[in-house]
Amino acid sequence: MTNAVAADRPRVAVRIRLAWTLLSFGTLALAACLLAPLVGSTPIHLTTVFDRSVPYADNIDAQIFWVARLPRVLAAAMVGSSLALAGVVFQALLRNPLASPDTLGVSAGASLGAMVAITFALDFSLLGVTAVPLASFVGSFGALAIVYGLSAARRRGTSTIVLLLGGVTVQALLSAIIAFVQYLADFTQTFRNVRWLMGSLDVASYPPLVAAFIPMSLAWAGFATLPRVLDLISVGHESAAARGVDVERSERVALVSASLATGAAVALAGPVSFVGLIVPHLVRLMVGADHRLVLPASALFGAAFLIGCDLIARTIIAPLELPVGIITAIIGGPVFLWLLFRKS
Amino acid sequence: MAAVSKILKHAAVAVALIAATASLKARTTSESGADLPPSREALRRTAVALAEAGQVGRDAVRPQRIISLVPATTEMLFAMGAGNRIAGVSDYDRFPPEVSRLPKVGGLLDPNVERLISLKPDLVIVYDTQTDLKQQLDRARIPIFRYAHRGLPDITETMRSLGDRVGSKAEAEAAASRMESQLAAVRTRVAGRPRPATLLIFGRDPGALRHIDASGGLGFLHDVLELAGGRDVLGDLKQQSVDVSTEMVLRRAPEVILELHYGESLKTERLDDERNVWKALPSVPAVKNNRVYLLRGDEFVVPGPRIVMAAERFARTLHPEVYAR
Numbered sequence: 001m002t003n004a005v006a007a008d009r010p011r012v013a014v015r016i017r018l019a020w021t022l023l024s025f026g027t028l029a030l031a032a033c034l035l036a037p038l039v040g041s042t043p044i045h046l047t048t049v050f051d052r053s054v055p056y057a058d059n060i061d062a063q064i065f066w067v068a069r070l071p072r073v074l075a076a077a078m079v080g081s082s083l084a085l086a087g088v089v090f091q092a093l094l095r096n097p098l099a100s101p102d103t104l105g106v107s108a109g110a111s112l113g114a115m116v117a118i119t120f121a122l123d124f125s126l127l128g129v130t131a132v133p134l135a136s137f138v139g140s141f142g143a144l145a146i147v148y149g150l151s152a153a154r155r156r157g158t159s160t161i162v163l164l165l166g167g168v169t170v171q172a173l174l175s176a177i178i179a180f181v182q183y184l185a186d187f188t189q190t191f192r193n194v195r196w197l198m199g200s201l202d203v204a205s206y207p208p209l210v211a212a213f214i215p216m217s218l219a220w221a222g223f224a225t226l227p228r229v230l231d232l233i234s235v236g237h238e239s240a241a242a243r244g245v246d247v248e249r250s251e252r253v254a255l256v257s258a259s260l261a262t263g264a265a266v267a268l269a270g271p272v273s274f275v276g277l278i279v280p281h282l283v284r285l286m287v288g289a290d291h292r293l294v295l296p297a298s299a300l301f302g303a304a305f306l307i308g309c310d311l312i313a314r315t316i317i318a319p320l321e322l323p324v325g326i327i328t329a330i331i332g333g334p335v336f337l338w339l340l341f342r343k344s
Numbered sequence: 345m346a347a348v349s350k351i352l353k354h355a356a357v358a359v360a361l362i363a364a365t366a367s368l369k370a371r372t373t374s375e376s377g378a379d380l381p382p383s384r385e386a387l388r389r390t391a392v393a394l395a396e397a398g399q400v401g402r403d404a405v406r407p408q409r410i411i412s413l414v415p416a417t418t419e420m421l422f423a424m425g426a427g428n429r430i431a432g433v434s435d436y437d438r439f440p441p442e443v444s445r446l447p448k449v450g451g452l453l454d455p456n457v458e459r460l461i462s463l464k465p466d467l468v469i470v471y472d473t474q475t476d477l478k479q480q481l482d483r484a485r486i487p488i489f490r491y492a493h494r495g496l497p498d499i500t501e502t503m504r505s506l507g508d509r510v511g512s513k514a515e516a517e518a519a520a521s522r523m524e525s526q527l528a529a530v531r532t533r534v535a536g537r538p539r540p541a542t543l544l545i546f547g548r549d550p551g552a553l554r555h556i557d558a559s560g561g562l563g564f565l566h567d568v569l570e571l572a573g574g575r576d577v578l579g580d581l582k583q584q585s586v587d588v589s590t591e592m593v594l595r596r597a598p599e600v601i602l603e604l605h606y607g608e609s610l611k612t613e614r615l616d617d618e619r620n621v622w623k624a625l626p627s628v629p630a631v632k633n634n635r636v637y638l639l640r641g642d643e644f645v646v647p648g649p650r651i652v653m654a655a656e657r658f659a660r661t662l663h664p665e666v667y668a669r
Contacts, residue, residue, distance in 0.1 A: 042595040057626040060594055068591035121609045123550045130551035204553040204590040321589050
């Protein structure tokens with residue numbers, strides 16, 4: 001009897017910590033979601049936004065709120081949490097603190113898709129999603145196929161480091177093809193390619209969000225099965241297998257989920273750098289290494305972080321706006337360095 | 345020493361004179377020269393140029409093998425009747441159609457120096473920002489003419505100094521004055537009309553209001569817009585191109601939206617769809633009053649003689665009532 005109580009105690013402790021983590025990070029993310037649409041490069045009045053006496057077609061403040069800002073904040077939340085989660089999973093899976101959503105080339109694949117669409121002026125759409133994001137998502141799938149092939153080859157006895165090197169090579173190869181496609185582009189297309197690569201969350205409508213939500217929610221469902229497995233894998237494959245984990249299967253779930261999340265995020269917003277690298281580290285500094293806490297906390301913190309960065313991007317040099325990818329790197333880099341050196 | 349250099353100079357002039365006469369002859373016999381009648385006038389100019397050469401060095405000899413890395417200056421050379429002296433153009437040159445037969449030597453970012461030098465140019469027109477290329481050409485002792493992208497008045501300015509440099513001063517002056525009077529005519533025609541607040545868009549994602557790139561208060565297209573009777577809604581932002589968010593479009597409320605599409609980037613059957621994309625922002629006066637225009641053409645990207653056409657198209661679009669009369 002006393003033994004059973006003793007065994008339950010850590011589980012209860014984790015539940016309490018999980019509750020606290022969800023509450024605090026959830027509050028942060030929610031506050032970001034609610035406050036960010038109120039601020040922008042120009043002032044709006046909430047009373048005007050919700051004023052029913054002015055028809056929507058004439059209500060500038062309402063359109064700024066519903067078309068320009070809310071989809072943008074939601075996109076930041078979705079992209080931020082997807083990239084952060086993918087970062088957590090890649091870092092655990094590859095047992096490498098430098099791993100990020102860009103490491104295995106999925107993000108380069110998504111960028112290549114977008115570059116092809118811009119350079120060759122592809123013009124098609126599907127359910128309200130236009131050529132550039134669609135091509136980008138297809139590109140991420142191409143990269144995923146290659147990476148998945150590599151992971152399948154792993155089963156024949158290759159190591160994590162080989163998967164990592166293979167992924168990095170795929171990434172470099174795809175970057176070279178991106179350079180080639182850009183070389184074929186004319187001036188105006190080159191300009192647009194470069195801008196796309198800086199990332200943008202100004203989606204200006206809801207269909208792209210709905211479309212991105214489908215692969216993202218599949219990925220999130222995959223992540224939900226992973227916390228215990230990631231804890232064990234980050235210790236070592238042998239001990240994971242000894243605890244009865246089907247390591248290969250779990251790794252495949254992790255790889256595909258993280259790639260799906262990355263592909264959807266890059267297709268929606270462009271390759272927003274740094275979020276997937278530093279948010280997992282920041283979160284681990286705050287909640288520890290237990291993936292039951294790190295995964296949900298990273299999702300929520302990633303959302304809040306990117307919403308915050310985008311808020312800065314659209315106000316700091318108002319009326320002009322900066323591409324959000326510049327802000328994530330400029331803010332994220334020094335903050336991360338500070339945390340690292342403060343800790344040591 | 346002085347005597348030797350004098351003799352050398354005379355020899356150089358003599359050689360150049362022979363070469364010039366030979367090429368002039370070649371031009372007379374070939375039927376390609378629609379641009380310049382092989383007249384006594386041309387001969388006189390050659391002689392003048394050569395006389396100048398005797399005093400100011402070989403750079404001033406009327407260049408016969410010009411390479412233009414700038415589409416705008418290529419068009420200027422053709423406009424001043426020097427098209428048949430072009431030996432090579434950039435990869436981006438499309439106009440006039442004659443350029444399709446000329447060797448291509450790369451572009452702003454990737455000039456092919458080897459190919460360029462192998463064409464034995466006696467003048468290369470480069471972008472002023474092509475620092476490496478300028479140094480390489482200097483080392484190869486190939487004279488250059490530096491070009492910089494600026495505002496509308498600089499187009500005719502460049503045309504005159506280029507004409508001066510290639511020994512077609514009178515023709516360049518004539519072409520530049522003609523452009524200026526045509527532009528002045530457009531300005532006069534729309535004078536006194538209300539100037540609609542206009543958002544001039546250089547590009548965006550197809551089918552979406554994403555990555556909108558528009559004209560700020562600098563650059564030749566901004567100048568053309570103002571000349572054609574529009575008021576640039578981003579005119580206070582002193583940069584050539586502005587990343588425009590949907591919030592900015594909504595807040596600035598342009599009365600007219602002009603979208604430029606180049607090359608084959610917009611197919612006719614897609615015109616309506618692309619115009620309808622703007623219906624997501626119904627409060628914008630341009631959308632409400634159905635004044636979103638998609639203009640297709642390459643004359644908008646080349647700050648050369650065709651800018652007159654661009655100005656006329658802007659004016660017709662902004663002030664259809666003036667042109668209907």
